[in-house]
Amino acid sequence: MRGQVGFLGLLFLCSLLFFSGCKSAAEVRRPKPSSDIAEVSSEQKKAELLKRLERRFEDPDAQFQLGQLYHADGLWSQAQWRYNQALSFEPAHRDSQAALVKLHLDSGDAAKSKLSADIYMNQVCGSAKESLRLGLAFQKQELDDYALACYRQALNLAPNSAKVHRQIGYYYLSKNDKERAKDYLTRSFQLNPNQPEVAGELGRLGIAVRIPRKQQLENSKKLDRIVEQSEKK
Secondary structure (H helix, E strand, O other): OHHHHHHHHHHHHHHHHHHHHHHHHHHHHOOOOHHHHHHHHHHHHHHHHHHHHHHOOOOHHHHHHHHHHHHHOOOHHHHHHHHHHHHHHOOOOHHHHHHHHHHHHHOOOHHHHHHHHHHHHHHOOOOHHHHHHHHHHHHHOOOHHHHHHHHHHHHHHOOOOHHHHHHHHHHHHHOOOHHHHHHHHHHHHHHOOOOHHHHHHHHHOOOOOOOOOHHHHHHHHHHHHHHHHHHHO
16 A cells, blocks of 8 residues: 555656646747747847848948937937938938937937928928928838828929829828828829829729720820920920
């Protein structure tokens, strides 16, 4: 009897050790918290960008991207230095300009942020294309007031630009302002009917449009060329 009891006790002890070991293995395999993963990912990206800059230090996009990572970590001076490096290699690097405006705002210097935005917007005040590019950069940084101001500036410079109307339409669409989005996208399509993606957005907004046939578009292009040639004479 004692032998049987001893055997059962030994079996119970072995079972306890087995399940304890399984639990420890499960804990080891448990994935890291998402914050740890994000931190590792950020550090990996920094390392990759630093290697990229070792090969070509004058890469404005790499400088900007590295600045964005420092910016997200709240390392203001390091982020600012990277943005300035990007601008030293490409003075019209709109993403870095918009990022500097956001950096000053995030670091608590609203006056410097506004001054920087005014300077950059003034630099592009004569170009619809560059105003649009700066507006897109501001929108990426979630600086909506400045983005919209740039889009308005572009529209004043090129009131018949399908591209400008389209971007403003997309801007309002991203803000779920469907009525204004309809207005600008409709006008964009009227100016250039060869925009399937705009036609698709208008369809989702409940506006039926018809994409012209290829021959109609070719005729329209020929007419444009005739007008351009007559203006040169």
